[in-house]
Amino acid sequence: MSDSRPIALDAMGGDHAPHEIVAGAVHAVRERGLAVVLVGSPRVLYEALADHDATKEVPIVRAEEALAMDEGALASLRRPRSSIAVACHLVRRGDAAAVVSAGSTAGIVATGKLRLKGQQGVLRPAIAVALPTLPAPTVLLDAGANAEVKPEMLVQFAHLGATYAELAHGIQDPKVGLLTIGSEAEKGNKLVKRAHELLQGSPGIQFAGNVEGHDLLTGKVDVITTDGFTGNVALKTMEGAVRYAFTELRESIGDSRVARLGAAMQRSRIRGLRRRLDAEEHGGAVLLGLNGTVVIAHGASRAQGISAACRLAADLAHTGVVPAIGETAASLSRSHRLW
Numbered sequence: 325m326s327d328s329r330p331i332a333l334d335a336m337g338g339d340h341a342p343h344e345i346v347a348g349a350v351h352a353v354r355e356r357g358l359a360v361v362l363v364g365s366p367r368v369l370y371e372a373l374a375d376h377d378a379t380k381e382v383p384i385v386r387a388e389e390a391l392a393m394d395e396g397a398l399a400s401l402r403r404p405r406s407s408i409a410v411a412c413h414l415v416r417r418g419d420a421a422a423v424v425s426a427g428s429t430a431g432i433v434a435t436g437k438l439r440l441k442g443q444q445g446v447l448r449p450a451i452a453v454a455l456p457t458l459p460a461p462t463v464l465l466d467a468g469a470n471a472e473v474k475p476e477m478l479v480q481f482a483h484l485g486a487t488y489a490e491l492a493h494g495i496q497d498p499k500v501g502l503l504t505i506g507s508e509a510e511k512g513n514k515l516v517k518r519a520h521e522l523l524q525g526s527p528g529i530q531f532a533g534n535v536e537g538h539d540l541l542t543g544k545v546d547v548i549t550t551d552g553f554t555g556n557v558a559l560k561t562m563e564g565a566v567r568y569a570f571t572e573l574r575e576s577i578g579d580s581r582v583a584r585l586g587a588a589m590q591r592s593r594i595r596g597l598r599r600r601l602d603a604e605e606h607g608g609a610v611l612l613g614l615n616g617t618v619v620i621a622h623g624a625s626r627a628q629g630i631s632a633a634c635r636l637a638a639d640l641a642h643t644g645v646v647p648a649i650g651e652t653a654a655s656l657s658r659s660h661r662l663w
Contacts, residue, residue, distance in 0.1 A: 361383075365390075426623055442613055459543075479526055503531065537558055619637040
């Protein structure tokens with residue numbers, strides 16, 4: 325499946341908007357060959373594009389407002405002409421293949437649900453993140469869209485995540501794990517225990533049982549299902565631990581001449597590891613369950629991260645992730661009496 329429509333990039337969302345967002349758009353167009361349209365204030369964006377001599381390469385769609393990074397879900401109602409709302413409207417109208425934004429996660433989720441609507445049969449859209457495990461990524465969801473869920477939602481997240489892992493990452497018959505505080509079936513709260521029971525009896529899914537926090541990067545399973553509160557805490561804890569480890573490594577290398585020599589000999593391997601663990605290299609998270617492709621880039625994304633997010637959005641649009649997720653949700657609705 326191919327899609328020549330542009331990526332609608334929310335140019336006003338993110339800690340470093342609009343200049344890093346514009347730089348990312350220019351990189352995506354020039355280095356990756358993608359079609360991108362910037363959504364935001366025309367005057368500001370034109371000036372930023374002029375700095376890259378790219379005013380004729382990247383079109384602009386006007387948006388009168390922008391959601392601040394500290395604004396929550398209600399802002400999507402207060403600002404119907406925000407840049408993220410206009411970007412979603414472009415996808416809904418068929419003028420863009422996908423939306424990319426580094427803005428407020430709560431605002432993106434709320435606006436996406438309002439503008440693009442949930443797919444039939446989807447209980448709640450969920451944020452899916454690809455963790456950098458080997459040989460293939462591990463899909464974690466929900467990573468922050470739903471702080472409170474029901475057991476049936478965790479079951480559906482598992483199915484949606486399995487479909488996403490298979491289509492986006494080529495993982496055949498993905499194994500699914502349920503994130504909790506112990507590997508035994510009886511470990512966890514009422515939510516997790518009931519979800520475990522439902523997952524065991526859910527057809528069409530390869531349930532591998534419970535997984536714990538230390539399993540996030542081991543590749544023990546291909547998909548990890550959890551609620552958005554737990555998933556977001558786990559994800560940010562992992563990101564913080566990775567940053568800390570590399571900071572300590574850098575300081576240790578600088579402590580002695582021998583350490584610096586050893587690091588020089590392993591430079592390519594260290595760079596490869598850092599690149600694999602760098603969130604900006606992977607393009608961001610995907611909001612599954614909407615009638616349109618929505619990629620949520622890290623709020624602190626620089627140009628390289630924005631460009632990678634545009635690449636991810638284009639790949640997902642081309643591979644038909646949205647219709648595949650819709651088929652999974654519809655099939656679940658027909659075969660399950662849970663919802």
